[in-house]
Amino acid sequence: MKCRKCGAPAAINMREHKLALCREHFLEWIPEQTERAIHHYRMVERGEKILVAVSGGKDSLSLWDVLHRLGYAADGLYIDLGIDEGIAYSSKSRAFCEQFAARQGLTLRVVSVPETYGRSIAEATRLSTRGRKKPCSICGLVKRHIMNRVGREQGYAALATGHNLDDEAAVLLHNAMTWSGGYLVRQGPVLPASRPGLGRKVKPLCRIYERETAAYALMRGIDYIYEECPFSVGSSTLYYKDVLNRLEEDRPGAKLQFYLSFLQAKDGGLFALNASGEAELHDCVTCGQPTSAPGKCAFCRLWDSLAPALPLPQDGLREGDGGQGEMGS
Amino acid sequence: MDPERNSTTLLHRGRRFDVPAGSTLRDAIRKVGLSPEAVLATQNGELITDDRILKPGEEIRLVAVISGG
Ligand code: SF4
Ligand SMILES: [Zn+2]
Ligand SMILES: [Zn+2]
Numbered sequence: 001m002k003c004r005k006c007g008a009p010a011a012i013n014m015r016e017h018k019l020a021l022c023r024e025h026f027l028e029w030i031p032e033q034t035e036r037a038i039h040h041y042r043m044v045e046r047g048e049k050i051l052v053a054v055s056g057g058k059d060s061l062s063l064w065d066v067l068h069r070l071g072y073a074a075d076g077l078y079i080d081l082g083i084d085e086g087i088a089y090s091s092k093s094r095a096f097c098e099q100f101a102a103r104q105g106l107t108l109r110v111v112s113v114p115e116t117y118g119r120s121i122a123e124a125t126r127l128s129t130r131g132r133k134k135p136c137s138i139c140g141l142v143k144r145h146i147m148n149r150v151g152r153e154q155g156y157a158a159l160a161t162g163h164n165l166d167d168e169a170a171v172l173l174h175n176a177m178t179w180s181g182g183y184l185v186r187q188g189p190v191l192p193a194s195r196p197g198l199g200r201k202v203k204p205l206c207r208i209y210e211r212e213t214a215a216y217a218l219m220r221g222i223d224y225i226y227e228e229c230p231f232s233v234g235s236s237t238l239y240y241k242d243v244l245n246r247l248e249e250d251r252p253g254a255k256l257q258f259y260l261s262f263l264q265a266k267d268g269g270l271f272a273l274n275a276s277g278e279a280e281l282h283d284c285v286t287c288g289q290p291t292s293a294p295g296k297c298a299f300c301r302l303w304d305s306l307a308p309a310l311p312l313p314q315d316g317l318r319e320g321d322g323g324q325g326e327m328g329s
Numbered sequence: 330m331d332p333e334r335n336s337t338t339l340l341h342r343g344r345r346f347d348v349p350a351g352s353t354l355r356d357a358i359r360k361v362g363l364s365p366e367a368v369l370a371t372q373n374g375e376l377i378t379d380d381r382i383l384k385p386g387e388e389i390r391l392v393a394v395i396s397g398g
Contacts, residue, residue, distance in 0.1 A: 057396060245395070246364065
Protein backbone atom coordinates (compact mmCIF):
# COMPACT_ATOMS: atom_id res chain seq x y z
CA MET A 1 0.00 0.00 0.00
CA LYS A 2 1.28 3.46 -0.94
CA CYS A 3 0.99 6.85 0.74
CA ARG A 4 -1.73 8.83 -1.01
CA LYS A 5 0.29 12.02 -0.78
CA CYS A 6 3.75 10.94 -1.90
CA GLY A 7 3.62 7.33 -3.09
CA ALA A 8 6.13 6.07 -0.53
CA PRO A 9 5.27 2.82 1.31
CA ALA A 10 2.40 3.54 3.68
CA ALA A 11 2.90 3.17 7.44
CA ILE A 12 -0.81 3.17 8.22
CA ASN A 13 -4.07 2.56 6.40
CA MET A 14 -7.13 4.33 7.77
CA ARG A 15 -9.98 2.36 6.29
CA GLU A 16 -12.61 4.73 7.70
CA HIS A 17 -11.15 7.53 5.56
CA LYS A 18 -9.95 5.34 2.67
CA LEU A 19 -6.59 6.95 3.36
CA ALA A 20 -3.14 5.38 3.59
CA LEU A 21 -0.19 7.57 4.62
CA CYS A 22 3.54 7.28 5.14
CA ARG A 23 5.10 8.22 8.46
CA GLU A 24 5.93 11.76 7.45
CA HIS A 25 2.48 12.55 6.09
CA PHE A 26 0.66 10.83 8.95
CA LEU A 27 2.63 12.96 11.44
CA GLU A 28 1.31 16.03 9.60
CA TRP A 29 -2.21 14.69 9.23
CA ILE A 30 -2.91 14.13 12.95
CA PRO A 31 -2.16 17.73 14.02
CA GLU A 32 -4.15 19.03 11.02
CA GLN A 33 -7.16 16.96 12.02
CA THR A 34 -6.83 18.00 15.64
CA GLU A 35 -6.69 21.66 14.67
CA ARG A 36 -9.82 21.20 12.56
CA ALA A 37 -11.72 19.67 15.45
CA ILE A 38 -10.57 22.46 17.78
CA HIS A 39 -11.96 25.04 15.35
CA HIS A 40 -15.06 23.15 14.39
CA TYR A 41 -16.23 22.68 17.97
CA ARG A 42 -14.76 26.00 19.17
CA MET A 43 -12.69 24.31 21.87
CA VAL A 44 -9.95 26.86 22.53
CA GLU A 45 -8.39 29.96 21.06
CA ARG A 46 -4.65 30.42 20.66
CA GLY A 47 -3.31 32.31 23.65
CA GLU A 48 -5.79 30.76 26.08
CA LYS A 49 -4.23 28.70 28.84
CA ILE A 50 -4.96 24.99 28.52
CA LEU A 51 -4.46 22.30 31.14
CA VAL A 52 -3.99 18.84 29.62
CA ALA A 53 -4.72 15.89 31.89
CA VAL A 54 -1.90 13.44 31.21
CA SER A 55 -1.95 9.85 32.41
CA GLY A 56 1.31 8.66 30.85
CA GLY A 57 -0.67 6.81 28.20
CA LYS A 58 -0.52 7.23 24.43
CA ASP A 59 -3.61 9.40 24.02
CA SER A 60 -2.93 12.12 26.54
CA LEU A 61 0.79 12.41 25.76
CA SER A 62 0.04 12.54 22.03
CA LEU A 63 -2.53 15.25 22.69
CA TRP A 64 -0.05 17.30 24.69
CA ASP A 65 2.53 16.88 21.93
CA VAL A 66 0.07 17.93 19.22
CA LEU A 67 -1.25 20.97 21.13
CA HIS A 68 2.31 22.11 21.79
CA ARG A 69 3.28 21.68 18.13
CA LEU A 70 0.20 23.62 17.05
CA GLY A 71 1.34 26.52 19.21
CA TYR A 72 -1.18 26.27 22.04
CA ALA A 73 -0.14 27.20 25.57
CA ALA A 74 -0.67 23.83 27.20
CA ASP A 75 0.55 22.72 30.62
CA GLY A 76 0.20 19.15 31.83
CA LEU A 77 -1.54 17.85 34.93
CA TYR A 78 -0.57 14.43 36.25
CA ILE A 79 -2.79 13.05 38.99
CA ASP A 80 -0.89 10.43 40.97
CA LEU A 81 -3.59 7.99 42.04
CA GLY A 82 -1.25 5.94 44.18
CA ILE A 83 -2.03 2.74 42.25
CA ASP A 84 1.28 1.07 42.98
CA GLU A 85 0.37 -2.46 43.96
CA GLY A 86 1.77 -5.01 41.51
CA ILE A 87 3.17 -3.33 38.42
CA ALA A 88 3.75 0.10 40.04
CA TYR A 89 1.34 1.60 37.53
CA SER A 90 1.24 5.09 39.02
CA SER A 91 4.99 5.48 39.57
CA LYS A 92 5.73 4.28 36.05
CA SER A 93 3.12 6.43 34.36
CA ARG A 94 4.25 9.46 36.32
CA ALA A 95 7.83 8.87 35.13
CA PHE A 96 6.66 8.84 31.48
CA CYS A 97 4.90 12.19 31.97
CA GLU A 98 7.90 13.74 33.70
CA GLN A 99 10.24 12.49 31.01
CA PHE A 100 8.01 13.87 28.24
CA ALA A 101 7.68 17.27 29.94
CA ALA A 102 11.44 17.50 30.52
CA ARG A 103 12.28 16.60 26.91
CA GLN A 104 9.85 19.14 25.47
CA GLY A 105 10.55 21.81 28.08
CA LEU A 106 6.91 21.88 29.18
CA THR A 107 5.35 22.54 32.58
CA LEU A 108 3.93 19.52 34.37
CA ARG A 109 1.84 19.96 37.50
CA VAL A 110 1.59 16.91 39.74
CA VAL A 111 -1.06 16.27 42.37
CA SER A 112 -0.64 13.16 44.48
CA VAL A 113 -3.95 11.79 45.74
CA PRO A 114 -2.48 9.90 48.74
CA GLU A 115 -0.27 12.83 49.76
CA THR A 116 -2.94 15.49 49.32
CA TYR A 117 -6.03 13.62 50.42
CA GLY A 118 -4.60 10.88 52.64
CA ARG A 119 -5.88 7.89 50.66
CA SER A 120 -4.94 6.18 47.43
CA ILE A 121 -7.68 5.09 45.03
CA ALA A 122 -7.38 1.48 46.22
CA GLU A 123 -7.65 2.54 49.87
CA ALA A 124 -10.59 4.81 49.17
CA THR A 125 -12.33 1.94 47.40
CA ARG A 126 -11.76 -0.47 50.27
CA LEU A 127 -12.78 2.02 52.92
CA SER A 128 -15.78 3.42 51.14
CA THR A 129 -19.03 2.96 53.02
CA ARG A 130 -20.58 2.75 49.62
CA GLY A 131 -18.95 -0.64 49.40
CA ARG A 132 -20.42 -1.45 46.04
CA LYS A 133 -18.47 1.33 44.35
CA LYS A 134 -15.90 0.25 41.79
CA PRO A 135 -12.39 1.76 41.84
CA CYS A 136 -13.02 3.38 38.47
CA SER A 137 -16.06 5.32 39.60
CA ILE A 138 -14.19 6.61 42.66
CA CYS A 139 -11.19 7.33 40.48
CA GLY A 140 -13.33 9.28 38.00
CA LEU A 141 -14.83 11.37 40.78
CA VAL A 142 -11.41 12.14 42.27
CA LYS A 143 -9.86 13.02 38.90
CA ARG A 144 -12.73 15.37 37.98
CA HIS A 145 -12.49 17.09 41.36
CA ILE A 146 -8.73 17.64 41.16
CA MET A 147 -8.86 18.77 37.57
CA ASN A 148 -11.54 21.35 38.35
CA ARG A 149 -9.63 22.49 41.39
CA VAL A 150 -6.31 22.98 39.63
CA GLY A 151 -8.05 24.54 36.63
CA ARG A 152 -9.80 27.08 38.77
CA GLU A 153 -6.91 27.86 41.12
CA GLN A 154 -4.50 28.36 38.26
CA GLY A 155 -6.91 30.12 35.91
CA TYR A 156 -6.97 27.70 32.95
CA ALA A 157 -9.54 28.53 30.28
CA ALA A 158 -9.85 24.93 29.14
CA LEU A 159 -9.25 21.47 30.58
CA ALA A 160 -8.28 19.08 27.81
CA THR A 161 -8.39 15.28 27.98
CA GLY A 162 -7.05 12.69 25.56
CA HIS A 163 -10.37 10.93 24.89
CA ASN A 164 -10.27 9.39 21.43
CA LEU A 165 -13.07 8.27 19.11
CA ASP A 166 -13.08 4.73 20.54
CA ASP A 167 -13.45 6.08 24.08
CA GLU A 168 -16.32 8.31 23.05
CA ALA A 169 -18.08 5.65 20.97
CA ALA A 170 -17.78 3.12 23.82
CA VAL A 171 -19.31 5.53 26.34
CA LEU A 172 -22.01 6.38 23.83
CA LEU A 173 -22.90 2.74 23.25
CA HIS A 174 -22.93 2.11 26.98
CA ASN A 175 -25.29 5.00 27.64
CA ALA A 176 -27.43 4.24 24.62
CA MET A 177 -28.00 0.69 25.85
CA THR A 178 -29.94 2.17 28.75
CA TRP A 179 -30.97 5.44 27.07
CA SER A 180 -29.41 7.40 29.89
CA GLY A 181 -30.66 10.76 28.71
CA GLY A 182 -28.87 12.77 31.38
CA TYR A 183 -25.48 11.39 30.27
CA LEU A 184 -26.24 11.43 26.57
CA VAL A 185 -27.21 15.07 26.55
CA ARG A 186 -23.94 16.05 28.20
CA GLN A 187 -21.64 13.90 26.06
CA GLY A 188 -19.76 15.82 23.41
CA PRO A 189 -16.46 17.34 22.29
CA VAL A 190 -16.95 20.38 24.54
CA LEU A 191 -18.59 20.68 27.93
CA PRO A 192 -19.08 24.38 28.61
CA ALA A 193 -17.99 25.79 31.96
CA SER A 194 -20.82 25.43 34.45
CA ARG A 195 -19.64 28.51 36.36
CA PRO A 196 -17.63 31.61 35.64
CA GLY A 197 -14.05 30.89 36.64
CA LEU A 198 -14.28 27.19 35.80
CA GLY A 199 -12.67 25.91 32.63
CA ARG A 200 -14.61 24.28 29.82
CA LYS A 201 -13.78 20.62 29.17
CA VAL A 202 -12.55 19.76 25.70
CA LYS A 203 -11.62 16.56 23.85
CA PRO A 204 -9.58 17.53 20.79
CA LEU A 205 -8.90 13.90 19.74
CA CYS A 206 -12.56 12.86 19.82
CA ARG A 207 -12.68 12.14 16.08
CA ILE A 208 -9.39 10.22 15.95
CA TYR A 209 -9.38 6.44 16.26
CA GLU A 210 -7.49 4.93 19.18
CA ARG A 211 -5.41 2.95 16.69
CA GLU A 212 -4.29 6.25 15.21
CA THR A 213 -3.40 7.97 18.47
CA ALA A 214 -1.25 4.91 19.23
CA ALA A 215 0.32 5.12 15.76
CA TYR A 216 1.05 8.80 16.34
CA ALA A 217 2.81 8.08 19.64
CA LEU A 218 4.84 5.28 18.04
CA MET A 219 5.84 7.24 14.96
CA ARG A 220 6.60 10.37 16.93
CA GLY A 221 8.74 8.37 19.36
CA ILE A 222 6.71 9.30 22.43
CA ASP A 223 7.44 6.83 25.23
CA TYR A 224 4.22 5.91 26.99
CA ILE A 225 3.05 3.34 29.50
CA TYR A 226 2.03 0.22 27.63
CA GLU A 227 0.71 -1.61 30.68
CA GLU A 228 -2.86 -1.07 31.76
CA CYS A 229 -4.09 0.16 35.09
CA PRO A 230 -4.74 -3.06 37.05
CA PHE A 231 -8.30 -1.90 37.76
CA SER A 232 -9.19 -1.77 34.07
CA VAL A 233 -9.24 -5.56 33.79
CA GLY A 234 -12.67 -6.67 32.64
CA SER A 235 -13.92 -3.09 32.38
CA SER A 236 -17.10 -2.45 30.45
CA THR A 237 -15.18 0.06 28.32
CA LEU A 238 -13.02 -2.75 26.94
CA TYR A 239 -16.10 -4.81 26.22
CA TYR A 240 -17.87 -2.04 24.31
CA LYS A 241 -14.71 -1.17 22.39
CA ASP A 242 -14.41 -4.77 21.33
CA VAL A 243 -18.02 -4.91 20.16
CA LEU A 244 -17.55 -1.72 18.16
CA ASN A 245 -14.34 -3.00 16.60
CA ARG A 246 -16.16 -6.07 15.37
CA LEU A 247 -18.64 -3.79 13.62
CA GLU A 248 -15.78 -1.72 12.29
CA GLU A 249 -14.09 -4.77 10.76
CA ASP A 250 -17.08 -5.42 8.54
CA ARG A 251 -18.08 -1.81 7.99
CA PRO A 252 -15.11 0.56 7.96
CA GLY A 253 -16.17 3.89 9.45
CA ALA A 254 -19.00 2.44 11.55
CA LYS A 255 -17.58 3.76 14.85
CA LEU A 256 -17.01 7.22 13.47
CA GLN A 257 -20.47 7.36 11.94
CA PHE A 258 -22.06 6.18 15.19
CA TYR A 259 -20.45 9.03 17.12
CA LEU A 260 -20.79 11.80 14.53
CA SER A 261 -24.40 11.03 13.75
CA PHE A 262 -25.12 11.06 17.48
CA LEU A 263 -23.65 14.57 17.74
CA GLN A 264 -25.72 15.64 14.76
CA ALA A 265 -28.91 14.18 16.20
CA LYS A 266 -28.19 15.87 19.51
CA ASP A 267 -27.68 19.21 17.77
CA GLY A 268 -30.99 18.62 16.06
CA GLY A 269 -32.70 18.29 19.44
CA LEU A 270 -33.05 14.52 19.75
CA PHE A 271 -32.02 14.62 23.40
CA ALA A 272 -33.52 17.52 25.31
CA LEU A 273 -32.48 18.57 28.76
CA ASN A 274 -35.43 18.00 30.99
CA ALA A 275 -36.17 20.17 33.97
CA SER A 276 -34.23 17.98 36.39
CA GLY A 277 -31.31 17.61 34.02
CA GLU A 278 -30.65 21.33 34.01
CA ALA A 279 -31.21 21.76 37.73
CA GLU A 280 -29.68 24.74 39.39
CA LEU A 281 -26.12 24.23 40.58
CA HIS A 282 -25.03 24.94 44.13
CA ASP A 283 -21.61 25.55 45.64
CA CYS A 284 -20.26 22.70 47.73
CA VAL A 285 -20.08 23.95 51.33
CA THR A 286 -16.67 22.33 51.82
CA CYS A 287 -14.72 22.79 48.59
CA GLY A 288 -16.79 25.33 46.65
CA GLN A 289 -17.10 23.26 43.49
CA PRO A 290 -20.47 23.17 41.75
CA THR A 291 -22.80 20.39 42.81
CA SER A 292 -26.36 19.55 41.81
CA ALA A 293 -27.69 19.18 45.37
CA PRO A 294 -27.25 21.74 48.15
CA GLY A 295 -24.63 20.79 50.79
CA LYS A 296 -21.49 18.85 50.00
CA CYS A 297 -20.45 17.66 46.57
CA ALA A 298 -20.08 13.97 45.71
CA PHE A 299 -16.31 14.10 46.20
CA CYS A 300 -16.49 15.66 49.67
CA ARG A 301 -19.27 13.26 50.72
CA LEU A 302 -17.19 10.32 49.55
CA TRP A 303 -14.07 11.48 51.35
CA ASP A 304 -16.04 12.12 54.56
CA SER A 305 -17.32 8.57 54.43
CA LEU A 306 -13.87 6.97 54.46
CA ALA A 307 -13.87 5.95 58.10
CA PRO A 308 -11.66 8.82 59.30
CA ALA A 309 -10.97 7.19 62.67
CA LEU A 310 -8.85 4.48 61.05
CA PRO A 311 -5.09 5.02 61.03
CA LEU A 312 -3.59 5.62 57.63
CA PRO A 313 -3.05 2.08 56.38
CA GLN A 314 0.70 2.06 55.87
CA ASP A 315 0.92 -1.48 57.12
CA GLY A 316 -0.93 -2.70 54.05
CA LEU A 317 -4.54 -3.63 53.73
CA ARG A 318 -5.81 -7.13 53.50
CA GLU A 319 -5.26 -8.79 50.19
CA GLY A 320 -8.19 -10.25 48.39
CA ASP A 321 -11.08 -8.19 49.68
CA GLY A 322 -11.53 -7.26 46.06
CA GLY A 323 -11.82 -3.58 46.70
CA GLN A 324 -15.38 -4.12 47.84
CA GLY A 325 -14.79 -3.84 51.58
CA GLU A 326 -17.59 -2.34 53.63
CA MET A 327 -16.06 -0.65 56.60
CA GLY A 328 -17.22 2.17 58.76
CA SER A 329 -20.82 2.96 59.53
CA MET B 330 15.06 -18.19 14.37
CA ASP B 331 11.90 -19.96 13.37
CA PRO B 332 12.17 -23.71 12.98
CA GLU B 333 9.29 -23.86 10.52
CA ARG B 334 10.51 -22.42 7.28
CA ASN B 335 7.05 -21.88 5.83
CA SER B 336 5.63 -19.84 8.62
CA THR B 337 5.68 -16.28 9.85
CA THR B 338 5.76 -15.36 13.52
CA LEU B 339 3.41 -12.84 15.06
CA LEU B 340 4.29 -11.49 18.51
CA HIS B 341 1.57 -9.99 20.69
CA ARG B 342 1.69 -9.12 24.41
CA GLY B 343 4.35 -11.72 25.16
CA ARG B 344 2.73 -14.46 23.06
CA ARG B 345 4.00 -15.99 19.81
CA PHE B 346 1.79 -17.20 17.01
CA ASP B 347 3.10 -19.12 14.01
CA VAL B 348 0.97 -18.49 10.95
CA PRO B 349 1.36 -19.78 7.40
CA ALA B 350 3.30 -17.50 5.07
CA GLY B 351 1.56 -16.41 1.89
CA SER B 352 -1.60 -14.96 3.41
CA THR B 353 -2.14 -11.29 4.11
CA LEU B 354 -1.19 -9.91 7.50
CA ARG B 355 -4.81 -8.87 8.05
CA ASP B 356 -6.06 -12.44 7.53
CA ALA B 357 -3.33 -13.79 9.79
CA ILE B 358 -4.28 -11.37 12.57
CA ARG B 359 -7.91 -12.52 12.37
CA LYS B 360 -6.85 -16.14 12.23
CA VAL B 361 -5.09 -15.93 15.59
CA GLY B 362 -8.23 -14.42 17.10
CA LEU B 363 -7.20 -10.77 17.26
CA SER B 364 -9.00 -7.79 15.77
CA PRO B 365 -7.09 -5.92 13.04
CA GLU B 366 -8.73 -2.78 14.45
CA ALA B 367 -7.15 -3.34 17.84
CA VAL B 368 -3.49 -3.74 16.83
CA LEU B 369 -0.75 -2.02 14.88
CA ALA B 370 1.87 -4.12 13.12
CA THR B 371 5.56 -3.27 13.26
CA GLN B 372 8.59 -4.78 11.69
CA ASN B 373 12.09 -3.71 12.74
CA GLY B 374 10.49 -0.84 14.58
CA GLU B 375 8.61 0.52 11.54
CA LEU B 376 4.84 0.43 11.14
CA ILE B 377 3.55 -1.64 8.24
CA THR B 378 0.09 -1.92 6.70
CA ASP B 379 -1.89 -5.12 6.98
CA ASP B 380 -2.31 -5.77 3.25
CA ARG B 381 1.26 -7.14 3.33
CA ILE B 382 1.70 -10.72 2.10
CA LEU B 383 3.61 -12.63 4.78
CA LYS B 384 6.98 -14.08 3.86
CA PRO B 385 8.43 -17.24 5.43
CA GLY B 386 10.63 -16.64 8.45
CA GLU B 387 9.50 -13.05 9.08
CA GLU B 388 8.75 -11.79 12.55
CA ILE B 389 6.04 -9.18 13.02
CA ARG B 390 5.27 -7.50 16.29
CA LEU B 391 1.67 -6.53 17.01
CA VAL B 392 1.19 -3.58 19.33
CA ALA B 393 -2.09 -3.61 21.28
CA VAL B 394 -3.73 -0.22 20.97
CA ILE B 395 -6.95 -0.45 22.97
CA SER B 396 -6.95 0.56 26.61
CA GLY B 397 -9.75 0.21 29.05
CA GLY B 398 -9.31 2.88 31.71
S1 SF4 C 1 -8.75 2.02 35.05
FE1 SF4 C 1 -10.13 2.86 36.59
S2 SF4 C 1 -8.88 3.04 38.44
FE2 SF4 C 1 -7.46 2.79 36.73
S3 SF4 C 1 -6.92 4.87 36.11
FE3 SF4 C 1 -8.65 4.25 34.84
S4 SF4 C 1 -10.46 4.98 35.93
FE4 SF4 C 1 -8.76 5.01 37.37
ZN1 LIG D 1 3.77 10.34 2.14
ZN1 LIG E 1 -16.87 19.50 47.66
